[in-house]
Amino acid sequence: MPTGVALRDPRRQLFDAAGRVLLRDGASELTSRAVTTEAGVAKGVLHRYFADFDAFLTELVLERIEQVKAQGAALRDVAGTGTVTDNLTSALTTGFDPVMVAVVVLVIARDELRTRLRAAGTARLPLVGEFTAAVADYLTAERDLGRIAPDADITTLAPTVIGAAHLQFTEHGDDPAKAVAVRKVVTTVLAGAVR
Template sequence: MPTGVAIRDPREQLFAAAQRILLRDGPNALTSRAVTTEAGVAKGVLHRHFADFDAFLAALVLDRIRRVERQGEALREAAGTGTVTGNLTAALADLFDPVAVSVVGLVIARDELRARLRAAGSAGIPLMTEAGAMLTAYLTAERDLNRLTPEADVHVLAPTLLGAAHLLYADREAGPPSEDAVRRIVATVVAGALRG
């Protein structure tokens, strides 16, 4: 891109380029040069907005974490409506969109990225930890509304749902699982916790 040409929201432009690379080529293809080339901007644009490439990646993941937090608010608001199985199935499909699955792979593959995300307040496997908290909060709300048994251990149910769903969604070659496949997993995991 020629110098002197204003770029609309360069951070968002760089994030969108990184997401396209993740979807098309996977986490290993994500480099600063690949991102700036994909975004159609000079390499200096990335370094003008971020201290280094790991800072850019951390900002990208934190942006996804904020999205999970917004999804969590909507999911908690759904407590008491529809079915628990239906709400969880839809939430997992939203959570594990193809970009999120690729971002999880990126976080797992890059030690420095995980360190920066932990310094920013995330724990465990960043993004997955926040997703687990989202599911725990929803299941707690459903238990409080008596749609789950009082004995339902939401701190076991949430990571079980998260791990089982991630295994379904993680196969980049096969593509996303069917809604029915996700629903079967959710129904199996929560069967003993549902009232009635």
């Protein structure tokens, strides 16, 4: 990009470019050069807004965590409406979009990134932990409303739903069959808990 051309939202442009690189090439190919090339900007642009590449990646993941928290709040707000299975299936298929799945792989692959994220106060496994907490909050709200059995073990159900659903997304990718597979996971995991 020529010097002196104003960027409308450089952080957003770089984050979006990182998502495209992750989807196309995978976590091992995500470099500052790949991101800036994909974004169509000079390499120095990334370093103008972030101290280093790991700082960029940290902010990328923290932004995704904020999205997960917003989705979690929206999920909790639908407690008592629709069915528990429908609500969870919808939240999981929306929340585990292809970029989210790719970012989870990135977090797992990069030790320095996990270290920085934990220092920023994230869950032990960033993104997955926050998503698990959102599901646990929702299931607790449904239990309080009597739609989940009072003795349901939320601390076991939430990570089980998240883990099993995440596997569906890694296996099905962007395949429409993933919604059917996720519904089956939710139905099976919550079979003994949903009233």
